[in-house]
Amino acid sequence: MTSHPIHSYRPQRTAPEDLEAIFVGREHLLEEMLGRLKDWTPGASRQHYLIIGPRGIGKTNLLTLIAHRIERSPELNAKWVPLAIAEDTYGITRISDLLIESVRILGDKTGESSIRKAYDRVRFDDNDARVTDLTLDAFRHFHKSSGRGIVLMVENLNRLLERQIKQKAEIHLLRKILIEEDWLITICTSPTYLNAVTQPEEPLFEFFKVQLLPELTQREQFEMLKKRAALEENIAFENYLSEFRSRLRALYHFTGGNPRLTLMLYDLVSKQDLSGVTMELDLLLDQITPFYQDRMKEIPEQQAKLLEAMALMPEGCTPTELAEQVRMAPNQVRALLTRLAQAGYVRAEERQLKKTVYIIPERFFRIWHQMNHSREVRGRIQYLLEFFASWYATREERDHISEQTVALLIKAFRDEAIGVRSSAAITTVHIVSERSMPDLAEGIDTVIKDLAHLPYDEAVEIARTLLRSAFRAANLNIVRGVLGAVTSHLSSEEILWAPYMIAAEYLQSERDPAILNRQHPEMREAVQLLVDAFDNHSAETDE
């Protein structure tokens, strides 16, 4: 095994070849952007980009890769010089500051004496207009003499425009430069939409091609882990990955397809012997806690109060609902939400009937808050995690449970002869459903009572299997029967059966969306799996 450190928080420190090696899911975007850069000729249209996505989604990775590919390709390198403004450059409060920093980086990168001289001339000049004019001249001269343009990469554009630069006249100046200077293309990032780009009265309204970076799909997440393991020649992990896959799918509902968390998961799982999905989630939360704690410390207290409250509420709350929860005036809450949105911690979304709700887009950040809150909430997450782990259980795991289930059902219904096969649980439920209601109810009750004699975890798992099967058989009677029986004989903790109960309620109500809308996203996803199974939309996938 060889060591290839991947810096989750500072991808610029990661060897570009290593970033390439683990790159997944964004190939088409990268190709599109590089294609445009390659095709560009003087006088042609220039497309400026704004990449938006929550923290850890891979924005900096993408920029680093673009820069790397430009430098590695003779054709692109002949046309463009990538200049990356560091993510945490707090010293930029005017366009002249941005230009000074850009010319400094260009000078360092190319060693061009004319550029270095230009930098030396302007770096202490406090006349903004002069600095702007002279640095632009330096870039123009560089472009004429070298034939190369500049790809300016600016991270956290939201902070730059809404907290650092702010003045409209400055932003008008930026827009003028971006329109008129034929040698310049910008690729910017932001954790969130920003007023500077979305408000029609703002100079940069719709100025960029906005690209939302989505979360990785489950497949892409798996792919990333495989590539990560391959990079380090970690054969043991590669072999383990298939076994780990079902738990990975369960964890996905809590981590989302966040690349940073995926890499953290690799670090955890490849270095430790972890026995289950709960431990994996716990350790991941441990790992991320210092980072999230630091983040919370940075956020002003009142805003932090709102964030915490939002994390515990069902996803998507209006300012009025939130104000009630935190016992603050709605106007004050609105103002605080605006600031949180500008910083990228929350996002406004339009829902039905033009209602604006606010969500925390970073899923794991929300989960982290919830886990810190109370035992009850922790319990809910844990049970949900088990639901998903069970749902995605491997064929072998399901076979084992099915055999037990079948044995119990044979005992309960006595005269039924049932073949034992890997999907026997489904077959079993189909046979059972043909019987009359009194027999069915009695049979189910007997089965569940018998389960109670098994070790608790095993019993619960079998009960879950029965419930899943009932949904797959599209039989709400059996679902209701099992739910009634499990709460009587196994555990009355409703939280344990929550996804099934909510799914049953949803189906019984003829799919009243309000039932789902008041749930957290993870619960909605769990319910959706059951509903899809009910609608025959889900297949038991074997990995």
Add this chain to the structure above:
Amino acid sequence: MPKPVIGGVPRGEDLFGREELIENLWERLERDNVLLVAPRRFGKTGIMYHLLDYPQEGFRPIFINVEHILTAGDFMVELMAILLRDHHFARAVSSLWQGTKGFGRFLQNLPSSIDLGGIKVELREKTDVPEKWISYGERVMSLLSKEEPRLLLLLDEFAVMIDSISKRDSEEAKRLLHWFRSARIAPDTGTRFVIGGSINLISTLDAMRLVDTVNDLSVERLQPFALETAAAYVKAIFASRDIDLDSELADSILELVGEPVPYFLAVLLMAILDRQRAIGSPISADTIKAAFEEDLLGGATSVVFQHYRSRIDQYYPGREAQVARAILGMLSRAGRPVQHDTLYHIFLQTYRKPPSPQANDEFIQLMKKLDNDFYIVSRDGAYDFFSRVLKLWWKTHYGFQGE
């Protein structure tokens, strides 16, 4: 082959479907100066750049984006600098400083490393152009009025500049507007001007009682694409990606968009292409529908429409805003154009007025305003939303509000 350009300025063949408009502009410019008017994202800057990149014989265009300018002196510095940097006009403009030391000598010995920026620095710091901008303006315009080829000055974001200057010094803004008008209407001047203005320019100047400073300009209102142009654009965009799009699918795209506002069309086409590339399979009706609903109506672009909504409160005073919203809400819910009388009834109801000739006049004025501002269009005595996309968005978000 054209490529959609989102937000930036389409150049060359990326500016599609404006040939006739541009031909008309050149014809007009033989006699008149032009005010190019359209909502944001209709393509004014692209057209101005086209005039710059492909000048007609007899004209030499200069383009200036003036949105960053805060004083009339800054404007004159910007104008002079760009003229001094132009090989053709530099000689004439330099003559203003002929024989002088300082700036005159600077101009004579201009090194290649000095570009526009360096000239602006010198003009600001070593000359009295910022202070005596009117005098310099008059002289330079006079010098250039007989130039061959003729100077064609393309001024983009003119309204923004006037707004910025007037906020600092309304008298200076007036003087600039008056000077500018006199430069345009000077007898026998060959110089021509194209001013890119948002739809708010006239109402902004009206509020300042300065609308007469632009009454010499020939107004050109940018329209969406004609249907045939839009169809050709769709075909060309897909052809540029080697995609032979089924004509039925192409028609469905145009049907979804309705009035083919170039920006909406470009965004939708890009969204379809992005989706197609991501899923790797041929474009289907589902792809198009998803792109329309999620990326155009529901995505980042939906904020375009919010602009139309918030403009009502900003530029339609008092009760007029309420009436306008009621009318637009009604139109958004209607499956077809709504008759004049029906909307007049809503007008009277909202205003709580009895019918009268005066009320009718006020109603017609309001409808004209909504038409001018690209909300609605009138056909055969009935009204409808100008853009189907806007109509759908309006219906979803505001159509059922009790207004």
